[in-house]
Amino acid sequence: xxxxxxxxxxxxxxxxxxxxxxxxxxxxxxxxxxxxxxxxxxxxxxxxxxxxxxxxxxxxxxxxxxxxxxxxxxxxxxxxxxxxxxxxxxxxxxxxxxxxxxxxxxxxxxxxxxxxxxxxxxxxxxxxxxxxxxxxxxxxxxxxxxxxxxxxxxxxxxxxxxxxxxxxxxxxxxxxxxxxxxxxxxxxxxxxxxxxxxxxxxxxxxxxxxxxxxxxxxxxxxxxxxxxxxxxxxxxxxxxxxxxxxxxxxxxx
Amino acid sequence: xxxxxxxxxxxxxxxxxxxxxxxxxxxxxxxxxxxxxxxxxxxxxxxxxxxxxxxxxxxxxxxxxxxxxxxxxxxxxxxxxxxxxxxxxxxxxxxxxxxxxxxxxxxxxxxxxxxxxxxxxxxxxxxxxxxxxxxxxxxxxxxxxxxxxxxxxxxxxxxxxxxxxxxxxxxxxxxxxxxxxxxxxxxxxxxxxxxxxxxxxxxxxxxxxxxxxxxxxxxxxxxxxxxxxxxxxxxxxxxxxxxxxxxxxxxxxxxxxxxxxxxxxxxxxxxxxxxxxxxxxxxxxxxxxxxxxxxxx
Amino acid sequence: xxxxxxxxxxxxxxxxxxxxxxxxxxxxxxxxxxxxxxxxxxxxxxxxxxxxxxxxxxxxxxxxxxxxxxxxxxxxxxxxxxxxxxxxxxxxxxxxxxxxxxxxxxxxxxxxxxxxxxxxxxxxxxxxxxxxxxxxxxxxxxxxxxxxxxxxxxxxxxxxxxxxxxxxxxxxxxxxxxxxxxxxxxxxxxxxxxxxxxxxxxxxxxxxxxxxxxxxxxxxxxxxxxxxxxxxxxxxxxxxxxxxxxxxxxxxxxxxxxxxxxxxxxxxxxxxxxxxxxxxxxx
Numbered sequence: 001x002x003x004x005x006x007x008x009x010x011x012x013x014x015x016x017x018x019x020x021x022x023x024x025x026x027x028x029x030x031x032x033x034x035x036x037x038x039x040x041x042x043x044x045x046x047x048x049x050x051x052x053x054x055x056x057x058x059x060x061x062x063x064x065x066x067x068x069x070x071x072x073x074x075x076x077x078x079x080x081x082x083x084x085x086x087x088x089x090x091x092x093x094x095x096x097x098x099x100x101x102x103x104x105x106x107x108x109x110x111x112x113x114x115x116x117x118x119x120x121x122x123x124x125x126x127x128x129x130x131x132x133x134x135x136x137x138x139x140x141x142x143x144x145x146x147x148x149x150x151x152x153x154x155x156x157x158x159x160x161x162x163x164x165x166x167x168x169x170x171x172x173x174x175x176x177x178x179x180x181x182x183x184x185x186x187x188x189x190x191x192x193x194x195x196x197x198x199x200x201x202x203x204x205x206x207x208x209x210x211x212x213x214x215x216x217x218x219x220x221x222x223x224x225x226x227x228x229x230x231x232x233x234x235x236x237x238x239x240x241x242x243x244x245x246x247x248x249x250x251x252x253x
Numbered sequence: 254x255x256x257x258x259x260x261x262x263x264x265x266x267x268x269x270x271x272x273x274x275x276x277x278x279x280x281x282x283x284x285x286x287x288x289x290x291x292x293x294x295x296x297x298x299x300x301x302x303x304x305x306x307x308x309x310x311x312x313x314x315x316x317x318x319x320x321x322x323x324x325x326x327x328x329x330x331x332x333x334x335x336x337x338x339x340x341x342x343x344x345x346x347x348x349x350x351x352x353x354x355x356x357x358x359x360x361x362x363x364x365x366x367x368x369x370x371x372x373x374x375x376x377x378x379x380x381x382x383x384x385x386x387x388x389x390x391x392x393x394x395x396x397x398x399x400x401x402x403x404x405x406x407x408x409x410x411x412x413x414x415x416x417x418x419x420x421x422x423x424x425x426x427x428x429x430x431x432x433x434x435x436x437x438x439x440x441x442x443x444x445x446x447x448x449x450x451x452x453x454x455x456x457x458x459x460x461x462x463x464x465x466x467x468x469x470x471x472x473x474x475x476x477x478x479x480x481x482x483x484x485x486x487x488x489x490x491x492x493x494x495x496x497x498x499x500x501x502x503x504x505x506x507x508x509x510x511x512x513x514x515x516x517x518x519x520x521x522x523x524x525x526x527x528x529x530x531x532x533x534x535x536x537x538x539x540x541x542x543x544x545x546x547x548x549x550x
Numbered sequence: 551x552x553x554x555x556x557x558x559x560x561x562x563x564x565x566x567x568x569x570x571x572x573x574x575x576x577x578x579x580x581x582x583x584x585x586x587x588x589x590x591x592x593x594x595x596x597x598x599x600x601x602x603x604x605x606x607x608x609x610x611x612x613x614x615x616x617x618x619x620x621x622x623x624x625x626x627x628x629x630x631x632x633x634x635x636x637x638x639x640x641x642x643x644x645x646x647x648x649x650x651x652x653x654x655x656x657x658x659x660x661x662x663x664x665x666x667x668x669x670x671x672x673x674x675x676x677x678x679x680x681x682x683x684x685x686x687x688x689x690x691x692x693x694x695x696x697x698x699x700x701x702x703x704x705x706x707x708x709x710x711x712x713x714x715x716x717x718x719x720x721x722x723x724x725x726x727x728x729x730x731x732x733x734x735x736x737x738x739x740x741x742x743x744x745x746x747x748x749x750x751x752x753x754x755x756x757x758x759x760x761x762x763x764x765x766x767x768x769x770x771x772x773x774x775x776x777x778x779x780x781x782x783x784x785x786x787x788x789x790x791x792x793x794x795x796x797x798x799x800x801x802x803x804x805x806x807x808x809x810x811x812x813x814x815x816x817x818x819x820x821x822x823x824x825x826x827x828x829x830x831x832x833x
Contacts, residue, residue: 268636342564368757415576
């Protein structure tokens with residue numbers, strides 16, 4: 001499998017106050033593949049993910065050093081327009097967070113913010129992306145109902161549609177199925193496998209089985225340190241570091 | 254020994270149960286008690302007559318409440334016009350834009366001032382607000398005012414309700430999940446867009462409840478307003494005119510209440526009306542706040 | 551794109567200004583009270599009663615009001631505790647969680663919390679008429695205790711509610727009755743919080759004028775009977791300010807300063823106590 005770099009992380013350090021969440025991370029994330037970040041809870045996986053779309057910025061007392069190169073730019077540069085970076089990356093959270101508005105408005109929120117006003121265009125966007133998230137059939141007759149009325153699985157798919165509607169290049173997922181029932185989880189995983197043809201996908205998960213199902217590339221973080229990274233078969237069949245071996249076997253978790 | 258302990262427990266339980274009925278009972282008794290005392294005047298004049306009549310001559314048995322009701326409405330309206338925008342803007346700023354440290358110092362400061370007594374606000378109003386209106390604001394608008402006016406009452410009242418509106422609004426904003434903001438930012442929205450379209454939307458019912466709570470406080474506030482509003486029995490025609498709000502009416506006439514026939518009945522009827530209005534808005538606001546808390550769960 | 555930025559800047563500026571206005575106005579009030587009150591404040595103010603009638607006298611102080619307020623607020627607080635504490639213990643230890651009586655009582659207390667003090671004065675007045683009482687210390691105590699009851703109950707309830715269910719069950723498992731658990735476990739654990747609630751209510755009771763204007767009367771003397779009128783600081787301020795004599799108005803400013811200082815001290819002490827207390831909670 002060939003890997004072309006889409007995001008290049010160089011010497012990334014993140015501090016929350018006095019605690020160091022990420023220690024000198026250097027890794028290249030391949031494009032149009034699914035990269036899975038694995039590791040025990042609380043070891044910096046989410047921080048790494050959120051530093052890609054700079055969602056860690058608003059946290060009180062955060063300090064970041066290093067570079068994250070994306071499309072040639074260092075997105076950590078303060079001169080960079082944050083909202084444009086974020087637009088290029090869609091993020092799915094652990095628990096779905098539908099915005100307090102109708103299903104229709106949830107999907108058009110992003111596009112409207114970025115300037116699209118034409119009603120017909122918006123209608124098309126809604127239909128297209130709800131179909132992409134395989135939610136269209138279930139909601140096409142109640143687009144103007146509040147999004148909060150949907151089931152959790154439907155809400156997460158709505159969040160996926162919402163995230164895709166701004167036409168990102170990268171989809172980020174922070175344990176995107178951990179709050180869902182098995183059937184909904186399966187649907188989301190299925191979508192990821194299909195979407196990787198058009199988007200680069202980076203997912204954080206603590207479920208090893210899910211990682212094995214989805215990953216093309218694996219990044220293993222342990223308490224803020226990058227232990228090992230590489231193509232999925234290499235990591236799962238032939239891990240080079242002892243710690244990786246033990247994590248995969250399920251000894252440390 | 255054992256039975257003595259159990260007996261104590263049982264007695265205590267009955268005793269406490271009895272007392273627990275107290276709060277509900279007080280609400281009921283207040284309405285009942287005031288109503289009982291209002292009946293003499295209600296027997297003579299219909300309620301609508303009293304509310305819409307403008308002639309207040311207790312010695313002649315005339316108790317028209319209209320000027321006082323209008324006075325209360327004017328003052329409360331001015332207070333609302335000042336307090337609502339200021340409190341909302343401040344609450345949003347403190348909740349979404351300042352650093353935690355700033356918020357941690359400002360919040361207690363604002364809360365601390367919720368404890369300042371009404372009379373002290375009144376003294377300040379007389380010393381600062383009244384001359385301000387008389388010497389600067391009224392001339393600026395081309396009119397004359399003694400300073401003792403609806404505007405003075407409204408300004409003082411607005412400052413008095415700042416703490417409660419801000420406090421409750423901050424709580425409501427705080428209960429909006431952080432991730433909801435993250436979800437909006439992740440789509441490329443700016444902080445302000447997120448506040449405008451997501452946070453305020455989600456917090457709206459709670460914020461409205463906060464405002465209603467604050468205003469119902471303002472409605473019944475007595476001393477501070479009484480000291481700066483002029484207490485002239487006339488329906489005000491501008492904010493620079495004096496007025497005579499309902500609570501001031503009740504408070505000012507404690508002396509003559511019992512010596513003029515039906516006077517006490519009229520004043521207690523006024524209290525009843527005031528109580529029912531405040532109860533209504535309080536209950537509505539509380540119900541909204543409870544359902545907001547539940548839906549955010 | 552530019553319109554967005556402009557809108558954001560305008561609102562940011564508006565928000566910052568609002569916050570400044572609010573903080574400034576509150577600071578201004580404190581400053582005015584201090585600046586006007588300090589010059590008139592002297593030993594005589596605190597230690598003497600008004601001489602020659604508080605309308606005409608230029609000498610003397612407000613000892614009548616200080617002592618009167620302390621008695622009145624103290625009596626009212628005492629009465630309120632007698633009701634609040636058992637009610638709050640009942641709601642949290644005895645009653646079944648989620649019972650309707652509990653919800654109804656809490657809701658009633660919340661509603662009572664919002665009732666304006668003048669109404670408590672009017673209701674107190676009704677009670678006094680019913681029992682044939684005249685304007686007196688007792689009348690004032692009744693009105694003010696009704697006023698501060700919801701405030702005290704709510705503050706106590708918030709504290710007692712935080713006692714974890716497991717702690718109660720651990721106590722029951724040792725074979726104690728609910729009464730014993732309530733007293734020995736709950737009250738002991740929440741004592742600082744309960745004291746804070748009492749302080750807060752006391753602070754509110756001592757500063758209120760509207761509830762006492764109809765029920766407590768006024769006098770130059772230090773209270774010596776429950777059935778005689780009593781002077782209170784808030785009313786002293788009010789009357790003194792209303793006279794045409796500048797010297798007496800000066801005394802109003804000094805009295806206002808005294809009252810404000812007392813209340814601010816109470817507020818700050820209760821805030822410090824709350825912070826200390828919540829540090830050590832068993833969770």
